[in-house]
Amino acid sequence: MLQTLTMDGREAGTWRFSELSTKGRHLLGGHLVVSSFDGFHRGHQALMHHAKQVSAADGSPVVALLFDAASDDARTPLAQSEEVARRLRLQGGADVVALGFASNASWLECQALCELLREFAPKSITVGANFRFGPKSSIGSQVLASMARSYAISTTVMETVACEECGPITAANIRQHLAAGDIRAANRLLGRNWTIEGPVVHGYKRGRELGFPTANVQPVHRLDLAHAIYAVRVYAGERVLDGVACYGTRPQFDDGAPALEVHILDFAGDLYGQRLRVEFVAHQRPELKFSGVDDLVRQMEIDRAEARELLAA
Numbered sequence: 001m002l003q004t005l006t007m008d009g010r011e012a013g014t015w016r017f018s019e020l021s022t023k024g025r026h027l028l029g030g031h032l033v034v035s036s037f038d039g040f041h042r043g044h045q046a047l048m049h050h051a052k053q054v055s056a057a058d059g060s061p062v063v064a065l066l067f068d069a070a071s072d073d074a075r076t077p078l079a080q081s082e083e084v085a086r087r088l089r090l091q092g093g094a095d096v097v098a099l100g101f102a103s104n105a106s107w108l109e110c111q112a113l114c115e116l117l118r119e120f121a122p123k124s125i126t127v128g129a130n131f132r133f134g135p136k137s138s139i140g141s142q143v144l145a146s147m148a149r150s151y152a153i154s155t156t157v158m159e160t161v162a163c164e165e166c167g168p169i170t171a172a173n174i175r176q177h178l179a180a181g182d183i184r185a186a187n188r189l190l191g192r193n194w195t196i197e198g199p200v201v202h203g204y205k206r207g208r209e210l211g212f213p214t215a216n217v218q219p220v221h222r223l224d225l226a227h228a229i230y231a232v233r234v235y236a237g238e239r240v241l242d243g244v245a246c247y248g249t250r251p252q253f254d255d256g257a258p259a260l261e262v263h264i265l266d267f268a269g270d271l272y273g274q275r276l277r278v279e280f281v282a283h284q285r286p287e288l289k290f291s292g293v294d295d296l297v298r299q300m301e302i303d304r305a306e307a308r309e310l311l312a313a
């Protein structure tokens, strides 16, 4: 089964392989880019850039074949799937075909992929060197390349690029930086600021007592993010607001389940039920337990002033 996505990432339709030649006629003979596009980081952007350059020579479309490994809920999301589809279209100019291939796809599904490649009859394939799929991720990009060569499809395997200070541009490395709280490194590898979204839910109503009301944003997925204070930008509908966020267990109080709490600067209003997008700009300090609540509040005032400066820079 193939799933095609619209501009904003919603499903446009589900096709059988056999329907590709009729419904997907416009996608045939294009330049395929094969990836999970997990996070649409700078490595993926380089793949799209390459395919776009190749396609400029003959005018055939760029088609992104998106392996749907990003729907793995156990991992920190680097981008929502709608965001990935939107960026593929905007930055890559690509039509997007999403495949329900999990990273542990069966051999049968891998065979189906070979058939699919034949059906697409692409003019070229672009793939990253560390792309893997199939049972226990046992099939690498080189196997894909030699398979494609046997169909006389020209294939480019692009090496993983590294950033001098931040290491390889891979989704795994970006997740490691997030787990360590190194937002600047994660953002550099992503090529944009890491952003998550969720609805504002009720908390313990303690924030307003402290003079720091905090919107509790509930992310859809689990986050493996360092427990710390961050300077953030908040997108609430049309509004873009500066904020200071705490992600952690609140050792000063309940030491409970990890939560993301966002205090918006120079703002007063009811946000419950609204969907907020929180863009992480900089790490400020680790979450701590102070000798008393007054000390915590004094530190929060310093955090707020520092966030203001970081966001103005």
Ligand SMILES: Cc1cc2nc3c(=O)[nH]c(=O)nc-3n(C[C@H](O)[C@H](O)[C@H](O)COP(=O)(O)O)c2cc1C
Binding pocket: 203, 204, 205, 206, 207, 208, 212, 213, 214, 215, 216, 229, 244, 245, 246, 249, 250, 251, 252, 253, 261, 262, 263, 286, 287, 288, 289, 296, 300, 303, 304
């Ligand atoms: C800028 C800022 C810094 C914070 N730092 C800490 C901290 O170091 N330790 C801690 O336990 N909680 C910290 N918090 C979380 C507060 O304890 C939390 O916002 C408060 O308990 C309100 O919770 P509520 O929204 O459930 O009412 C911080 C919150 C903000 C906005």
Ligand SMILES: Nc1ncnc2c1ncn2[C@@H]1O[C@H](COP(=O)(O)OP(=O)(O)O)[C@@H](O)[C@H]1O
Binding pocket: 200, 201, 202, 203, 204, 205, 206, 207, 208, 209, 212, 213, 214, 215, 216, 262, 263, 264, 265, 266, 267, 268, 269, 270, 271, 272
């Ligand atoms: N500057 C602000 N930043 C964040 N939330 C604010 C702000 N001003 C008002 N609010 C409102 O206050 C709520 C947070 O207050 P708080 O006492 O921390 O309650 P809760 O424990 O339910 O989060 C937010 O959900 C929002 O509706």
